[in-house]
Amino acid sequence: MIALVDCESFYASCERVFDPTLYGRPVVVLSNNDGCVVAMSREAKALQVEMGAPWFKIKDWAASAGVVARSSNYELYGSLSARVMEIIGRYSAWQEVYSIDESFIGLHGTVDELTAIGHEIRSEVLRCTGIPVRVGIASSKTQAKLASRGAKADLSLGGVCHLGFYSPDRLDRILAGTSTTDLWGIAGRTGKRLAGMSIFTAKDLRDADAKWIRKKFSVVMERTVFELRGISCIPLEEQPPHKDQLIFSRSFCQPVSTREGMQQVFSIYAQRASTRLREHGLVAGVVSAWASTSRFREGEFHTAHVAVGMPTETDDPIGIAKAAFAALPRVRPGSDYVRAGVVLTGLRKKQSVAPLALFEPEYEGRRIGETLDGITQKLGPRAIGIGRGGLRGAPVWTMKREMLSRRATTHWEELCEARA
Numbered sequence: 186m187i188a189l190v191d192c193e194s195f196y197a198s199c200e201r202v203f204d205p206t207l208y209g210r211p212v213v214v215l216s217n218n219d220g221c222v223v224a225m226s227r228e229a230k231a232l233q234v235e236m237g238a239p240w241f242k243i244k245d246w247a248a249s250a251g252v253v254a255r256s257s258n259y260e261l262y263g264s265l266s267a268r269v270m271e272i273i274g275r276y277s278a279w280q281e282v283y284s285i286d287e288s289f290i291g292l293h294g295t296v297d298e299l300t301a302i303g304h305e306i307r308s309e310v311l312r313c314t315g316i317p318v319r320v321g322i323a324s325s326k327t328q329a330k331l332a333s334r335g336a337k338a339d340l341s342l343g344g345v346c347h348l349g350f351y352s353p354d355r356l357d358r359i360l361a362g363t364s365t366t367d368l369w370g371i372a373g374r375t376g377k378r379l380a381g382m383s384i385f386t387a388k389d390l391r392d393a394d395a396k397w398i399r400k401k402f403s404v405v406m407e408r409t410v411f412e413l414r415g416i417s418c419i420p421l422e423e424q425p426p427h428k429d430q431l432i433f434s435r436s437f438c439q440p441v442s443t444r445e446g447m448q449q450v451f452s453i454y455a456q457r458a459s460t461r462l463r464e465h466g467l468v469a470g471v472v473s474a475w476a477s478t479s480r481f482r483e484g485e486f487h488t489a490h491v492a493v494g495m496p497t498e499t500d501d502p503i504g505i506a507k508a509a510f511a512a513l514p515r516v517r518p519g520s521d522y523v524r525a526g527v528v529l530t531g532l533r534k535k536q537s538v539a540p541l542a543l544f545e546p547e548y549e550g551r552r553i554g555e556t557l558d559g560i561t562q563k564l565g566p567r568a569i570g571i572g573r574g575g576l577r578g579a580p581v582w583t584m585k586r587e588m589l590s591r592r593a594t595t596h597w598e599e600l601c602e603a604r605a
Contacts, residue, residue, distance in 0.1 A: 186323065187290070187328075187329045188320055189288075189330055191320075191337075193337075194224065196223070198226075199262050200255050204590060210228060211225070211226055212226040213229050214257055215254055215257060216257060219586065221238060222234060222240065222243075234247075256588045258590050258592060260595045260596070261591075261592050261593065264595050269310055269316055270288050272306075272310050272314070299322050321348075326412060327369050331348070332347065360386060361386050364376070382401070390410060391414055431532065432527075435524070440478075444516050445573070448513055449574060454474075454509070454525065455472075455505040455506035463500050463554055463555070471530045473491065475489060475525060478521055484521075490515070493509075494531075500554055501553065506572060557570075
């Protein structure tokens with residue numbers, strides 16, 4: 186059997202871990218630069234707060250309704266996610282971390298035994314991290330996703346739903362009440378195509394001819410048909426799939442209009458991107474850098490972009506930064522750039538690349554990247570940097586997070602305090 190362990194309102198739940206005053210109150214989490222609502226608690230959903238709603242439009246109403254807003258605290262969310270996934274992994278030798286708040290695990294046992302395990306997982310994750318989770322159990326990933334939806338919808342289940350509890354007739358009624366667009370991997374456009382073929386519900390899709398579905402759509406949709414029948418066709422991926430590209434991009438809270446400012450941007454982004462390469466054990470063969478103005482402001486829209494092939498695949502932050510600087514001559518001084526990014530492609534496992542010493546990048550042997558990683562992990566991301574990225578103090582263009590909560594698990598100076 187396959188279990189999907191899904192964190193409940195993950196971002197909002199993370200905010201509550203170190204701020205108990207938020208329990209029972211409507212909480213929303215905002216996007217970069219405190220722009221739009223990207224996550225919310227169950228209480229906020231009950232107030233019909235719309236996903237994606239611009240904060241500046243609803244903040245007055247939110248204040249009167251008692252809604253609490255928080256800026257995206259990516260450091261806290263990532264840290265707590267890693268802890269949750271580690272605890273979930275204790276219950277199975279087969280685990281696939283599907284997203285920041287979801288994990289599939291493989292289980293063996295009877296319906297009663299697996300339901301008991303599901304409740305134990307819920308209890309242990311909540312005890313160790315403070316994050317509530319739901320557990321959906323079935324014989325395929327698609328069915329496990331459906332079971333997780335059931336655990337969310339029916340509070341009497343106590344957060345654990347095993348589809349094996351239901352008789353075939355009851356399961357038919359559940360599938361008949363589930364729209365195709367509520368299924369894993371089926372978006373609105375595909376749902377409209379299915380509706381044009383008189384396939385409106387999960388039951389309709391399950392009972393359709395699999396070969397005909399494959400002909401009309403793809404082998405992926407055919408697998409969904411079999412998965413709905415309880416035939417597992419999508420195996421657990423215990424190792425994350427190999428990345429095709431790695432992107433580090435952000436919007437600015439204030440426009441950057443000089444080449445010197447953009448050089449600082451690329452310095453910092455190159456260092457962050459190279460850190461991610463080392464986290465995944467990868468090296469990059471191509472570095473792309475870009476900066477763009479806003480499409481919604483007065484003036485001509487402009488994008489400065491360049492792609493540079495590296496002489497040898499590398500994760501060296503200095504080499505990646507120098508390659509990104511090739512975009513600087515294309516930056517127009519005086520133009521207000523509101524977003525920039527560094528994209529790494531041509532990725533390969535570092536262990537598979539062994540260049541001759543003659544072709545080794547200039548700084549590779551000095552292990553500068555590893556040294557920077559060690560310092561920033563101990564002292565914080567602003568402790569040291571390359572080039573203009575090493576200037577003291579936060580740049581004026583950095584992401585605005587005016588309602589940021591404590592980063593209590595990753596920053597020494599923001600540890601929580603207890604008073605007795």
